[in-house]
Amino acid sequence: MTRTGLLSPRTLVRKFMPSGTTGLGGAGWIKTHRPKAFGKAVAPLGRIGSLEARLARNVREVRKAQELRYTVFYEEMSAIADAETQALRRDFDPFDAICDHLLVVDHDVVERSKPFQRKKPQVVGTYRLLRQEVAERHGGFYSTGEYDLQPVIDSHPNLRFLELGRSCVLKPYRNKRTVELLWQGIWAYVLMNRIDVMIGCASIEGTDPDRLASQLSFLHHHARAPEDWRVSAVEDRYVEMNRLPREAVDQRQALRELPPLIKGYLRLGAYIGDGAVIDHQFGTTDVLIVLPVSALNERYVNYYGGDGGRAAS
16 A cells, blocks of 8 residues: 555556466466476577577566567557556566567666666567467467468478567667677577577558558568468458559668568568558557578578577677
């Protein structure tokens, strides 16, 4: 209780939240699914200077990733928070409980709120990773709410899929070094788990597809997945991406407008699914990324290392 005798909003949420709420890291969180990294001394997946990429090791670190996502999605961007999300100041959903969470941690951040300054590692970047075998035990991938993934999964029965999602980086760290470290971590994880295909939704800010016509049309004409990798948006959410004729698209302008994350995927060799999806909660228009490991740009494979062990400095 506060001194006024009233419970704070955060306390109220916790008081009436079921103890087994998996999306928040409640009492039943680890019992539901124990991510690969939990309870282990996790080896770094990459390091550049004071920045280290590794998997989250416990619930506290997952909550730090959720706090970072809240900062970026709800405070900086235009996502709409419900009362629970706003009170906890964390972006969360039930998928957090079954995913591994890739973190970029800065070991040189100085904590200034204490009487004596000390360095305290801070989570400055994150990606959420969901392996196919885990998804199948818990109702499927997050992306199935927007895209019909099953046909492409069924047509490649011997391949292992990995869903990438909820990626974000704290604003001062949005630079080549941090992005490289995230990809070094993902590549090490892909090799460690023998992943064959990466999938996931990537977002463009805005919910008016006509205003995004140049970007969507560019992706449709120049990055659309071939038939054997084509995934369509679910019928009731499908938004046409072919909004301008191929010859009307200014390729340079479209590339300048595209978010850095999507441009990064394209450089790696990714394909784009058929149809976009409007996400009104997050204020974005989503496209599906399909990235078979076999299609990865050889230059990047050589750069990050065929064994995932590139020495970063």
